[in-house]
Amino acid sequence: MLVKLVRLLLLVVSLQGGAAYGFDQSFDQVRNRYQSSDAFLLDRQGMVIDQQRVVQQGRRLEWVSLDDVSPALKRVILQAEDHRFYDHHGVDWLAMGSALLHGAGGVRGASTISMQLVALLDRNLRGTANRKTLWQKVQQVRAAQELERIWSKDEILEAYLNL
Numbered sequence: 337m338l339v340k341l342v343r344l345l346l347l348v349v350s351l352q353g354g355a356a357y358g359f360d361q362s363f364d365q366v367r368n369r370y371q372s373s374d375a376f377l378l379d380r381q382g383m384v385i386d387q388q389r390v391v392q393q394g395r396r397l398e399w400v401s402l403d404d405v406s407p408a409l410k411r412v413i414l415q416a417e418d419h420r421f422y423d424h425h426g427v428d429w430l431a432m433g434s435a436l437l438h439g440a441g442g443v444r445g446a447s448t449i450s451m452q453l454v455a456l457l458d459r460n461l462r463g464t465a466n467r468k469t470l471w472q473k474v475q476q477v478r479a480a481q482e483l484e485r486i487w488s489k490d491e492i493l494e495a496y497l498n499l
Contacts, residue, residue, distance in 0.1 A: 359482040361457060363491040370498065372398050402494035413497065418449040422489060426450040426480035447476070453496045454479040 373391035376384050402410075414421050420428050428448050435446035447455075454476060455461040461476045463469065483492065 359454060359458075359479045359486075363487050363495065366457065366495055366499075367399060370396075370399050372396050399498050400494075402490050402497070405494075405497060410493065410497075414449075414493075417452070421449055421493070424448065426482075426484040427477050432477075448480060449496050450480040450483050450492055451476050453492055453499065454483055456496075456499045 371391070373389055373394060373396040375388050375390045377386040377388075379385050418428065420430075426448060427450075428446060431446035431448075455463075458479065461472055461479060463472050487495075
């Protein structure tokens with residue numbers, strides 16, 4: 337119990353001071369950098385003649401606008417991943433406190449959609465084998481807060497669903 341309280345104290349102290357993380361990617365940069373795993377050969381009218389997979393490591397479809405995503409899918413994702421998404425500014429402090437006090441190892445769980453997105457966008461925030469150090473979690477929190485200052489909630493959700 338003492339270890340968990342020390343971790344919580346470290347997290348709170350780390351978040352109180354210091355420089356911001358430095359997240360500087362715009363939504364447009366992320367969307368424009370995104371590439372489908374397939375290349376398409378089109379005729380003069382823009383109709384697909386042939387399709388060839390050019391990235392073998394994973395399957396990525398074309399980027400989908402949030403307006404084109406089913407409202408039911410959005411609700412299910414939000415309920416499963418971050419049910420207070422529209423009520424926080426990058427960090428769900430209630431979930432974070434619970435994970436720190438009751439979670440396995442004290443630094444797992446409670447990642448919001450914004451926190452997961454910054455980890456997708458910055459390899460340094462991903463950790464290894466689904467584990468993050470306390471410092472990586474602190475950096476992820478800072479990056480998520482910065483992301484929420486410069487991107488809209490809809491941009492965050494759209495990028496999350498596509499990435």
